[in-house]
Amino acid sequence: MNSVRIRACFNNIAVSWSRHPGRGINSAWTHRSILHQTRCQSFSQSAARTGIAAPEIDFSTNEQIRDVSLLERVRVIPASPSYFTAKPDFTDSFLSLQNIYRKYQTLPTVQPGHAPRVSWKSLAQYRLLVGEPVKAAKYHKVLQILGRLNQIHPSLMPEEVRREIDSYKRLLNAHENMPRERTGDGFGRAIGVGRRKSSSARVWLVEGDGQVLVNGKSLTETFPRLHDRESALWALKATQRLDKYNVWALVSGGGLTGQAGALTLGVAKALLIHEPALKPALRRAGCITRDPRRVERKKPGKVKARKMPAWVKR
Amino acid sequence: MASSSCWRCLLRPQTYASRPSAFLPSTGTTASPFLSRAVTPAIPFSTSSPYNAAKAPAKGGNISRVQAGPPRRGQKSLRIKKKSPVKATTRPPAPGERKAARKRIVLSNTNAVEVQGLKELSPETMVDAQNHGQVLGIPGPVVDQLRAVEAFKTTQAWKLFRQPSTLQTKQSLDLAQQVAKVTDGENGKRTFLRKILTGDKASGKSVLLLQAMAMAFLKGWVVISIPDAQELTIAHTAYSPLRNTEPKQYVQKAYMSELLSRTLRANQPVLNGLQLSQEHPGMPVPLQSNMTLARLAELGAKDADLAWPAFQALWTELSAAPANAPARPPVMLAIDNLAHVMRNSAYRDADFNLIHAHDLAIVNHFVKHLSGEKTLPQGGAIVAATSASNTPLTPTMTLALRQIEARAAGTPEKDLPQPSAWEPVDERVKQVFAARGGIDVHTLSKVSREEARGLLEYYAASGLLRAAVNDSLVAEKWILAGGGIVGELERGAVTMRV
Structure with missing residues (x-):
């Protein structure tokens, strides 16, 4: 083989850097060099290597070698000075982000809290992207800059910033996933679905004078216990609307307590369609949050979920 | 002074076991060397259980096995003391007393307010x-x-x-x-x-x-x-x-x-x-x-x-x-x-x-x-x-x-x-x-809201319902009582009051 490839040897370069101890990675020289380099930021590992490491020297073409001085041929300089930070990709990207921020920091911003909600990449996702062990604190600084950039008024958002921000966003923005707005069915009926334990209830609520039918039966027939009746209609009772609406409900599954609890949520959801402003009152009454508790599963070696078998001597 | 009891009755089981075997009945009969004739005790006596036990192998059992006492090497199985049944210290209810209490009808409460008018x-x-x-x-x-x-x-x-x-x-x-x-x-x-x-x-x-x-x-x-x-x-x-x-x-x-x-x-x-x-x-x-x-x-x-x-x-x-x-x-x-x-x-x-x-x-x-x-x-x-x-x-x-x-x-x-x-x-x-x-x-039929109101006003006048009887209270109690089931109305307003 007449073509011999040499690569930049870390030891050699380390030696060469050690000769200039004054030049730290945060020195002005580093920043300047980064500013001058209009290196396209790349997050993939192979692309990073080509971007940071010097190009390979091809000895097969003698002309090239002849033109290059001996020093330059022997002393290989990495493409990015961040090479020596051990996290070159991250450092470069962080610096470019900082640059962009400085460039556009005078642009008008929206009021705090009015910026579009963005779900940024998690630390783990970011680490995978750059392929480097980025510390949480460092990524936090990235996020701070991103948050500031996100506050730039949307109508004035430069294309450059938008592209930069987009590369840090998650693929799916959970904040864009808005719940479907519920409305009545045009006949004055509002349907709400509620669940509790293993029961589920569908509730149709219409304006009325307080008639209640659950599974075609009266409230007392469905729930012999007063407590269950109260909890089934708790959303209406807590908002003093017991005699303002008629309830027609279908409830299935589980036992009486679960069915009553399912009705609570169903009635509350249906009531919110009629009167959305009642949401804080209903939340205070505990009618908004679904109780996620279910029967705990049985485990092997146990009599029930937790109960251990009785101790037996041999 | 001669004791009224015979010597056998005074023996404790352990002393009895350690006595020379000459005193023990060697065969199935109850003949004793001190007695002129064989006697069978008419009344089983509690302290002479070894004596009674000794009688048991009359059908040819091994006498040494019969000699009672704890095993020499100690008990091998776990002995858990059985709980003795709890003795009731109170007087048990007389026949019919429980039923009478169950069926008791009280028709007046002197603590309740007398309803005016x-x-x-x-x-x-x-x-x-x-x-x-x-x-x-x-x-x-x-x-x-x-x-x-x-x-x-x-x-x-x-x-x-x-x-x-x-x-x-x-x-x-x-x-x-x-x-x-x-x-x-x-x-x-x-x-x-x-x-x-x-x-x-x-x-x-x-x-x-x-x-x-x-x-x-x-x-x-x-x-x-x-x-x-x-x-x-x-x-x-x-x-x-x-x-x-x-x-x-x-x-x-x-x-x-x-x-x-x-x-x-x-x-x-x-x-x-x-x-x-x-x-x-x-x-x-x-x-x-x-x-x-x-x-x-x-x-x-x-x-x-x-x-x-x-x-x-x-x-x-x-x-x-x-x-x-x-x-x-x-x-x-x-x-x-x-x-x-x-x-x-x-x-x-x-x-x-x-x-x-x-x-x-x-x-x-x-x-x-x-x-x-x-x-x-x-x-x-x-x-x-x-x-x-x-x-x-x-x-x-x-x-x-x-x-x-x-x-x-x-x-x-x-x-x-x-x-x-x-x-x-x-x-x-x-x-x-x-x-x-x-x-x-x-x-x-179920009671109407007007009838329910009359009832709730009576409860309030009796001092049992401590709330102002207004439309909203009547509506609430009436609806929770299944739309006017009068017994449930009573339960919701008076009996189950907390």
């Missing part, structure tokens, strides 16, 4: 439409009468209030008017009402029955009541066949004597004013010709053997129309928990077949009047209430009641509820309802 039930107020939706107190003498016929139930919240009072609903007003009408008579003739009260659980059936009895008492009727039909049919009271009956009937003497006693206590003033007017050849004892009906009832109440003939004689007297004596008053027959007498009882006949409840003499008496087969010339009523909580399945009666209701609502015959092909038909029950018709089935 509470009207009392009277022949005038009970029919007054102005009292609709108001609570009326039951006058003291009537309370005693109602207590005697066991009209008050333990499940009702009488004990919370100063005085037993009931709500005048539309149905109680109607019933009161009917009672008044029977008393007054139409064209000089009194009718005999036949009513069955049905309805949802806790909708006030038993209380309406109580109101009917109260009205009857106020109007001077004689009331004979079976407070719970279940007692007659679950074979908890003695029964015996009745002679000369076909099909065979059975009489429950003890229950009849109780019934007469209750009837006497409740109707004493009326029965005291009535005298015998007829001969009673059925009575095993001679009767004075000028005997009062109260005395006649007392005869049966005191002697269970006379109870059934006395009841029959009493009924004959009550249904008679004596020429030269005051007219007999109307009679109300009341029975609660009707479904229990509309099926087989738990009693058996001589062939060990189940006896139908209609073959029990007193049930038969009530059923004949319910069906209209028998009636009272001077008028009266039979009022039967069903129960929704403790009730057996009686498909025939349920269907019959639904059919009667549908007919009353004007449903054409072809659209009436039909019997299920999968449910047995009880012909005897079917006959009761089909024979003559004329039974009025009264399904109790």
